[in-house]
Amino acid sequence: MTLCPCGSTRAFDECCGPIIAGAPASTAEALMRSRYTAFANRTLDHVERTHAPEVRDDFNRAEAERLAEECEWKSLEIRRATETGDTAEIEFVVQFRREQHTITQAATSCFRRDNGQWLYISNTLNPQITQHVTKVGRNDPCPCNSGKKAKKCCGTTTELK
Amino acid sequence: MARVKHFQCTECGMCCYGQLPLTCKDAFANASRFPLCFVWTPLRQGSKDYPLVATLGTTIKLTGRKELAVLITPTAYIPSSFPCPALGDDNLCSIHSNKPSRCKTMPFYPYREERYQAELLTPRQSWACDTSTAAPLVFQDNAIVFRNDFDNERQELLEQVPILRRYADYMLKYSASLVNNLIHASSKVKAGHVITSLSSFLTASKNADAKHIAQLQLPLLKDYMAKTAGDVKLAEFHRNYLNWSKEMAYLSQAQS
Numbered sequence: 094m095t096l097c098p099c100g101s102t103r104a105f106d107e108c109c110g111p112i113i114a115g116a117p118a119s120t121a122e123a124l125m126r127s128r129y130t131a132f133a134n135r136t137l138d139h140v141e142r143t144h145a146p147e148v149r150d151d152f153n154r155a156e157a158e159r160l161a162e163e164c165e166w167k168s169l170e171i172r173r174a175t176e177t178g179d180t181a182e183i184e185f186v187v188q189f190r191r192e193q194h195t196i197t198q199a200a201t202s203c204f205r206r207d208n209g210q211w212l213y214i215s216n217t218l219n220p221q222i223t224q225h226v227t228k229v230g231r232n233d234p235c236p237c238n239s240g241k242k243a244k245k246c247c248g249t250t251t252e253l254k
Numbered sequence: 255m256a257r258v259k260h261f262q263c264t265e266c267g268m269c270c271y272g273q274l275p276l277t278c279k280d281a282f283a284n285a286s287r288f289p290l291c292f293v294w295t296p297l298r299q300g301s302k303d304y305p306l307v308a309t310l311g312t313t314i315k316l317t318g319r320k321e322l323a324v325l326i327t328p329t330a331y332i333p334s335s336f337p338c339p340a341l342g343d344d345n346l347c348s349i350h351s352n353k354p355s356r357c358k359t360m361p362f363y364p365y366r367e368e369r370y371q372a373e374l375l376t377p378r379q380s381w382a383c384d385t386s387t388a389a390p391l392v393f394q395d396n397a398i399v400f401r402n403d404f405d406n407e408r409q410e411l412l413e414q415v416p417i418l419r420r421y422a423d424y425m426l427k428y429s430a431s432l433v434n435n436l437i438h439a440s441s442k443v444k445a446g447h448v449i450t451s452l453s454s455f456l457t458a459s460k461n462a463d464a465k466h467i468a469q470l471q472l473p474l475l476k477d478y479m480a481k482t483a484g485d486v487k488l489a490e491f492h493r494n495y496l497n498w499s500k501e502m503a504y505l506s507q508a509q510s
């Protein structure tokens with residue numbers, strides 16, 4: 094049996110597997126776990142499809158594919174899961190390795206149930222616990238000092254204090 | 255400072271090296287020529303350029319009633335030691351009649367108010383621009399003498415404000431580190447920059463042509479990856495080309 098990457102200690106085929114294959118998640122936590130597992134297994138169709146419709150177009154799939162490939166997904170820990178009717182909040186900690194760094198990222202995700210399907214809405218990082226936050230995450234821009242010689246003469250906007 | 259300025263390009267080609275800021279229109283028209291990214295340049299309150307940068311870019315509220323103005327510029331992402339891919343062996347622009355508005359407007363710079371343009375007419379050290387009185391008069395009475403190119407570029411900058419603001423909102427919503435990186439960049443004596451990817455812009459603007467653009471970008475990125483391989487000074491460029499080539503590879507395959 095293959096253990097599920099989500100850390101449930103259950104078999105993949107009895108945990109995240111069926112959800113990734115299209116079965117509805119019975120709880121928001123199950124959906125959360127399956128989305129993590131989909132990252133680890135690089136089956137991002139599942140991640141894209143379980144975004145709530147209002148944020149689905151915002152999903153930068155190309156970048157997510159790159160991050161899924163670059164990171165070695167170490168663990169997911171669910172700290173708190175609160176379902177209230179058709180909405181849910183889940184506090185979690187993920188660990189992964191990227192470019193020789195182990196990164197711990199704590200966050201809270203929000204979910205909503207539409208027609209029996211749990212969907213992902215948003216994510217807020219918890220900076221107190223998150224380490225190396227500048228190195229991770231979706232759409233992370235890098236600070237850069239290499240653009241000194243752009244096509245403009247001296248004394249332009251960017252060189253004034 | 256003398257309010258009358260002379261300028262003549264002697265076609266030395268020196269300003270055709272390194273990153274080239276573009277309008278959105280020029281960036282996408284040249285997607286097969288330039289590896290593209292977005293350069294965010296923060297400006298602190300108090301600068302005389304602040305109002306125009308806030309108009310052409312966006313503003314970000316910080317704590318304690320402070321704010322930053324940020325210029326977001328589509329950019330040909332080229333190391334400063336590399337010539338523009340359109341620069342010919344003869345040091346002349348091979349796309350002269352069709353070159354980006356940034357190049358047409360040189361030496362003026364419509365990201366700044368017109369009345370401050372005189373300060374821009376001091377060439378950088380290695381540049382061979384002729385600014386002697388033998389060169390044509392290009393600026394007087396706080397105004398540009400031949401103003402067509404300046405006005406056109408400014409107009410393009412104004413027209414693209416809505417799409418860049420939507421992009422800024424998107425990035426601020428989804429990037430955990432952007433604001434901190436901008437604050438960090440703005441705290442330097444010479445303002446720093448933050449670089450974001452073309453893939454994020456294509457996603458934010460829901461660009462229907464993303465697949466085609468990615469197909470044009472991919473070979474360019476691979477080419478620049480090869481050209482920057484193994485050079486420690488260009489490691490950051492190399493890593494960005496590598497990362498973006500993965501993203502463009504995905505997009506160029508994606509079902510549309």
Ligand code: SF4
Binds near residue numbers: 338342347
């Ligand atoms: S497009 Fe032409 S003028 Fe502009 S930087 Fe390239 S070579 Fe120079």
Ligand code: SF4
Binds near residue numbers: 265360
């Ligand atoms: S540096 Fe000056 S002289 Fe040389 S190509 Fe550019 S504008 Fe012309």
Ligand SMILES: [Zn+2]
Binds near residue numbers: 098101108109127130
């Ligand atoms: Zn699982």
